[in-house]
Amino acid sequence: QLQLQESGPGLVKPSETLSLTCTVSGGSISSSGYNWGWIRQPPGKGLEWIGSVSYSGSPYYYPSLKSRVAISADTSKNQFSLKLSSVTAADTAVYYCARLSSGYDLRESYSYYYVDVWGKGSTVTVSS
Amino acid sequence: QTVVTQEPSLTVSPGGTVTLTCASSTGAVTSSNYPNWFQQKPGQPPRALIYSTTNKHSWTPARFSGSLLGGKAALTLSGVQPEDEAEYYCLLNYGGAQLVFGGGTKLTVL
Numbered sequence: 001q002l003q004l005q006e007s008g009p010g011l012v013k014p015s016e017t018l019s020l021t022c023t024v025s026g027g028s029i030s031s032s033g034y035n036w037g038w039i040r041q042p043p044g045k046g047l048e049w050i051g052s053v054s055y056s057g058s059p060y061y062y063p064s065l066k067s068r069v070a071i072s073a074d075t076s077k078n079q080f081s082l083k084l085s086s087v088t089a090a091d092t093a094v095y096y097c098a099r100l101s102s103g104y105d106l107r108e109s110y111s112y113y114y115v116d117v118w119g120k121g122s123t124v125t126v127s128s
Numbered sequence: 129q130t131v132v133t134q135e136p137s138l139t140v141s142p143g144g145t146v147t148l149t150c151a152s153s154t155g156a157v158t159s160s161n162y163p164n165w166f167q168q169k170p171g172q173p174p175r176a177l178i179y180s181t182t183n184k185h186s187w188t189p190a191r192f193s194g195s196l197l198g199g200k201a202a203l204t205l206s207g208v209q210p211e212d213e214a215e216y217y218c219l220l221n222y223g224g225a226q227l228v229f230g231g232g233t234k235l236t237v238l
Contacts, residue, residue: 046231047168047229048229049219049228049229062227064129096173103180105180108160110160112162112180112221114180115176115179115219118176120173
């Protein structure tokens with residue numbers, strides 16, 4: 001059974017870089033047909049897509065965060081990581097890692113991805 | 129910036145039927161937005177329910193169904209159970225990796 005586990009510091013100072021790692025067990029991040037993503041949820045608020053990385057290591061970022069985000073994959077450790085720079089209090093949130101599985105739309109000849117497995121989440125607070 | 133809108137809250141009686149919707153600021157939601165639906169209970173991560181408009185995961189209860197309705201994505205719960213009380217989120221695909229969540233609907237079973 002595939003499991004994802006986030007890890008990293010729970011407290012980050014303003015203007016510094018937030019770094020989180022997601023360790024995947026029960027499956028390989030190198031398997032084709034999957035992307036690996038990050039989503040966050042500020043306290044008492046809704047979900048926000050951050051971005052994802054493909055099994056080949058190609059990243060995709062949500063436009064509003066693109067200038068501050070880096071997502072990468074380490075196939076040797078079966079992990080993928082999130083780095084968010086120049087953090088402020090607005091970046092305080094629960095950060096989730098997730099697997100995206102692929103489907104193929106025959107009508108549109110298009111491969112799409114959908115989120116199916118989530119980690120339990122890691123709470124990150126930005127404060128001095 | 130693309131905004132995805134859901135009803136902030138809905139109330140349903142046990143055994144009843146309720147439909148949650150998901151609208152896009154860019155126009156009608158279509159199957160090419162590959163709508164996803166998730167359920168989140170307090171203190172838990174979200175759980176995937178529906179993908180690509182109508183498809184259920186192996187763990188999705190039969191009482192949940194997805195559709196397109198009047199230019200929106202829709203999630204219908206039939207025969208609502210008390211344990212269905214939760215926050216529900218939709219997620220739309222705008223091409224490439226641009227995915228946008230809706231603001232969520234708090235469903236109360238009363």
